[in-house]
Amino acid sequence: MIIDTDASDHSAEQAFRRYELNGAYDEMFHTVDHPRKQYRQLYAQLLTLGAGELRRSKQEADQSFFNQGITFNVYGSEKGTERIFPHDLLPRIITAAEWEIIERGLTQRITALNLFLQDVYHEAKILEDGVVPGNIVYSCKHYRREMRGIKVPRNVYVTVVGTDLIRNPAGNFVVLEDNLRVPSGVSYMLTSRRVMKQIFPALFRKCRVRPIEQYSQALLSTLRSLAPEGRSEPTVVLLTPGAYNSAYFEHAYLARQMGIELVEGRDLLVHDNVVYMRTTFGLQRVDVIYRRIDDDYLDPLVFEHDSALGAVGLFNAYRAGNIAFANALGTGVADDKAIYSYVPKMIRYYLNQDPILENVETLLMSDSAQRDHVCQKLDQYVVKAVGGSGGYGMLIGPHSTQQERAEMRQRILAEPRNYVAQPTINLSTAPCFVDGTIEPRHVDLRPYVLYGENITIVPGGLTRVALRKGSLVVNSSQGGGSKDTWVLQN
Numbered sequence: 361m362i363i364d365t366d367a368s369d370h371s372a373e374q375a376f377r378r379y380e381l382n383g384a385y386d387e388m389f390h391t392v393d394h395p396r397k398q399y400r401q402l403y404a405q406l407l408t409l410g411a412g413e414l415r416r417s418k419q420e421a422d423q424s425f426f427n428q429g430i431t432f433n434v435y436g437s438e439k440g441t442e443r444i445f446p447h448d449l450l451p452r453i454i455t456a457a458e459w460e461i462i463e464r465g466l467t468q469r470i471t472a473l474n475l476f477l478q479d480v481y482h483e484a485k486i487l488e489d490g491v492v493p494g495n496i497v498y499s500c501k502h503y504r505r506e507m508r509g510i511k512v513p514r515n516v517y518v519t520v521v522g523t524d525l526i527r528n529p530a531g532n533f534v535v536l537e538d539n540l541r542v543p544s545g546v547s548y549m550l551t552s553r554r555v556m557k558q559i560f561p562a563l564f565r566k567c568r569v570r571p572i573e574q575y576s577q578a579l580l581s582t583l584r585s586l587a588p589e590g591r592s593e594p595t596v597v598l599l600t601p602g603a604y605n606s607a608y609f610e611h612a613y614l615a616r617q618m619g620i621e622l623v624e625g626r627d628l629l630v631h632d633n634v635v636y637m638r639t640t641f642g643l644q645r646v647d648v649i650y651r652r653i654d655d656d657y658l659d660p661l662v663f664e665h666d667s668a669l670g671a672v673g674l675f676n677a678y679r680a681g682n683i684a685f686a687n688a689l690g691t692g693v694a695d696d697k698a699i700y701s702y703v704p705k706m707i708r709y710y711l712n713q714d715p716i717l718e719n720v721e722t723l724l725m726s727d728s729a730q731r732d733h734v735c736q737k738l739d740q741y742v743v744k745a746v747g748g749s750g751g752y753g754m755l756i757g758p759h760s761t762q763q764e765r766a767e768m769r770q771r772i773l774a775e776p777r778n779y780v781a782q783p784t785i786n787l788s789t790a791p792c793f794v795d796g797t798i799e800p801r802h803v804d805l806r807p808y809v810l811y812g813e814n815i816t817i818v819p820g821g822l823t824r825v826a827l828r829k830g831s832l833v834v835n836s837s838q839g840g841g842s843k844d845t846w847v848l849q850n
Contacts, residue, residue: 372407372414378797384788402453406450424555425551446841451556451560465535466523469703473521473538477690491709496724500698513684519583520582520687524538525807533717540691541687543808548610548822553820571819583596583650599650599670628670630676633676720782725780738760741783745779787826789801805823
C-alpha cells in the first residue's frame, strides 16, 4: 500500500512559479508562464489541481504499476534486484508536424542501415569505395564473419530498432544512437499509456492523442512476415535468457500480448537443421525466433561454448534457411557507436539523399588527431564505449572529477578503437512531478521501428527521464525513469 505522507497541498500554479528554465530547450515552455501550443490543455488542467490531487494520481499510477508487476532488474544492487519501473505522471507531448519529420527520418535511417548490413556481409561495396573504412567494420566486436554470404529472410537484418533521439539547442530532433541488437523498453511505453489513460481520461480524449496499442500486433505481423518459404502458418516464439534478466518483464509481457510462447534455450532443440520447441503435446516446429539474447549466447557450437542460454545447432538451422531470427545475427556491427558516425554517409551512398535526422557530432578515438583533441579537453566531452549500454562506463566531462578524467584518458590511450566522444549536450527538459512539486528534468526519446514487408513506426515511443536533478543519465539502472509520450493527431 502506498501512503501519502505529505499533507501540504500547494497548487500547481505555485509549483510552476518556481519552475526553473536552465537554458536547455524546454518541452513545455517557451518562457515561464508561456506554454507551447501543444501543452496548453495540459497546463490549464494542471493549474486546476492541487499538489495533493497530483500526489493521489501519482500514487494511483504507482499502484497500477505495482499490481501489473511492471518491474526491471538491477544487477549488483544491494537493495535487491527487482524494482517497480520509475514513472513520471506528466506526459511528454509531440506535435503532428514534429512526428512527421521523425517518422520520415527513421524510415530513411533504418532503410540505409539495413542496406549497409546486407552489403558488408556480401559484396562490401561501401568498404571498397572507401565510404566506410574497412578496419572500422572488421575490428568491431559485433561483426560476425560467420554471417558472410548468408542470405537472411527477405533480406531484412534489422526487424526491431529503438533509436535514441534528443533535441539540439534549436529544438530539432537529432539521433544520439541506434539500438539494433536487442532494443528494450517498448513494454514500458505500452504500459505507461494504459495507466495514463486511466489517470487522465478526459484530457487524453481532449488532446486527441494518437494510439499506440497496435504495436504488439504490428510486431507479430512483422515477425510472421520473416518466416521461411512454404510456412503459411508460422510458429513464432520469444527467446528469453530467463527470469533473472533485467528485461524479463518485457519479454513475458510481449509474448503474452502477441499470444506466442515465451521460451528459454532449454525449451528448444534442433534436429536435421529444423528447430523445435518442447511442449506438453510433443515437439512443435518453430519458424521465427524473436530473440532477446545476444549473438554470443545463441549457439554454443559457434559462439560462446559455455553458454546455456541458447541451443545447440541453431546457427546451422539458420544457415540452412529453416529458421528466421529477429534481429538477424551480426546486426551489432551497425550498433557500434563508431559505425554510427558514418550513418549520414550511408544514407547518401545507398539512397542518394541527405539525412532527414542529423547525427550528434562524434569524434573517433581511433583517429589520432581527434583523440589528442579530446584527451586535452575531457571536461567538455561525453566519452562512451562503442559497445556500451545502460549508461555504464561513460564519462560525462563537465560532471566528472579530475581522477575520473585521468582514468578515462588511460582507457582511451590503451584501447582507442573502443571509445568515441561527443560534445556535452544539454538535453531538453520536460516538467516532472517530483517530491510533491513540478520541476524540469532532462529527457530523451526512443521511438520503435518495425521493419518487415513494411516499415511501421507507432506514434510515440519511450520518453526516458533523468529523474535525479541535474543529471543527464536517463537509464533506469542509474536513476532514470520514463513518461508517456503523446503524439497529437493534428
